[in-house]
Amino acid sequence: MAGRGAGRGRAAVSIASGSDASPTSGRGRGRGSVVSSPLLPRAPTTLSDVVSEIQKIRASESEPLPPILIHKCVSFTRGSGTNEQLVQTIFEAVYDNRERAEPLAILSSTLSSDGDNLIGKPFRNALLSHSQSQYNQRKELRLRSVEVWLCMISFLSYLFKYLKAGGQPIRALSGPLSVCFSDILSGDDISDDEIDCVCDLLRNVGSAIAQSSSEQDVQLIKLVRDKILASSTSNRARCLLLELLEFRAAGWTGKEEANRFYADTLGDMH
Known part of the structure; x- marks a missing residue:
């Protein structure tokens, strides 16, 4: 799965809470007779x-x-x-x-x-x-x-x-995931590949994170909006983040028209 950084002083979040034998048959030594071989491990x-x-x-x-x-x-x-x-x-x-x-x-x-x-x-x-x-x-x-x-x-x-x-x-995975996503969305030296990966993954698990913790969902979306407005964000990354916001607004489901629009827009940027 290629998807579409690192923690900076975040509070610690916890995630962790004999040989078989088979029979084989040997060849018969006489016409019509079959001699079984010993069981081989x-x-x-x-x-x-x-x-x-x-x-x-x-x-x-x-x-x-x-x-x-x-x-x-x-x-x-x-x-x-x-x-x-x-x-x-x-x-x-x-x-x-x-x-x-x-x-x-x-x-x-x-x-x-x-x-x-x-x-x-x-x-x-x-x-x-x-x-x-x-x-x-x-x-x-x-x-x-x-x-x-x-x-x-x-x-x-x-x-x-x-x-x-x-x-x-596993709710214990929700917190660490949110921290990792936050590290990328709030970071300064972040590549478009990292933004691409986060957007792709949030389309897959954003709904589950929201169900696990509405607070984490609200915080992540705030960071998405802040990243869109940041002057250091590239046009491509901004487009990916806008698509993610629309995806969430639609209940974490994509609409064909919106998908086509963003696909065409991203294609024009290459």
């Missing part, structure tokens, strides 16, 4: 196996996640791997390609569900703990790479969209 799933499946993910694919990916993730944590290793691998894959943020958030939500063939709460706890750690390092992440910083925000946004507890979004 399957090779344990390694981290390389998981990485190999994750790298096959394409954001443009509309199909559900391949069952083999889910199976290998579960098998890895039930073998020699840990939930923490799996979570770190998922984050690294997102940082390598922002377009993986949404499908890997869906994968993380699926693995966090309760079920015989899933991982459940232990994985969810590891996921939220690592998310908290990455959020706490947001300043360093942006200094390291603006793209990595945007990858982190994108992944947290889609986690907020898909990860549920009792059928509801």
